[in-house]
Amino acid sequence: MTRLNQISYDNFEDAIRSSGIRLRTGPFTTNLSTKLRDVIHNLYLLYADHTVSIEPGFSDFHLKIHQPSFFRRWYHPQVNFSFDGLTPFNPLPRPQAYAIFEWGLNWCISNYSHQYLMLHSAVLEKNGHAVIFPGAPGAGKSTLCAALSLSEWRLFSDEVALIEPVSNNLVSNPRPISLKNKSIEIIKAFSGEAIIGKTIYDTSKGTIAHMQPPVESVHRSNEKAKPKIIAFPKFIPGAKKSLIPLTKGEAFIKLCENAFNYSTLGLKGFDMMSELIDQCDCYQFEYSDLNDAIDTFNSIVPQKPL
């Protein structure tokens, strides 16, 4: 496999339009084919530092982003997501083609990776210590995640925490960060280093755009980390930052509510969740200012590397 930015755009486009490319993201390999130029262009930009192969080989997921029929190419154009030849979602308007790829890949991971305990969370790491930010959509976790990843924190994921059984280590799967609505401008203003892809309007989540994951996070994606802090973030405009400790019991239940497969794993899920909570300090975190938030986590993460 080669870094995508070492393959010419033309070769990449030829491969993805024909038999597809194999894209490596963390522990997963995805075979992806599409003929849609905007998807190809956004992939080439946002996954520039990921490894890909244009040769055939094993893949965990086989995805295709395509237009449903000849008719729908012209009349209210639509786009479909196919997974192993099935189309699990209704088609979306054609301009949302790149979004359906990212959402579809999230869906594949959260539905088919039960070798991990999976939480709906952003995860970042510093000094070998991982911080888990579980949160419902709109809680401000992706914005915080983007800002931390642009401030010398290593991005593991902005969407799914993957926790290995036995070791309870977090597995890194850095992919583009999905920014929504005002967050897009907030992150552009926060750092000139943010590389942001095409803006997609009128999705079910509003306006969205994806931020390229930092190079170092992608290059170190085979390095795992120990969970140290669980912080449930909540963005409240104008609020003063507050970091309130949660009891282990409260944190346990809140984390279960944010898990993709806690119930599926049964007793194994309970045991893994118990160990995770034992290992972590747990907080409710409210903020309105990203710099304040970054200072807070810089101050509470242990300075001593693991």
Add this chain to the structure above:
Amino acid sequence: MRKTQAYHFNTEVWSVARVGVFHWKKWPDSDAVILYFSGNGDTHLLTYLGYLILEELRKSPKTQPELIQVLTALIKNPDEVLPFPTEMVKAHLFHLKKIGLVVS
């Protein structure tokens, strides 16, 4: 009517739900206890009193007075002058029944 209800509650025998195993997660500095019940795969946040009630009923079915007698002995504090919180036990039993962990 009220007398009949009270009488019924005192003689009613309480026991844990038949199918399933209780798995507990406790922390030394916390009154909260997490229960995973293998019978239906549900997870619950309970108080320490809820934990004691379930553990006592797991050992053997009991009426409410019997349960209170055992619990009083278990959490007896020589400095404690307040009466045992009978109403709290009653409330816990109703809650545990509602979430399918005990039957009467």
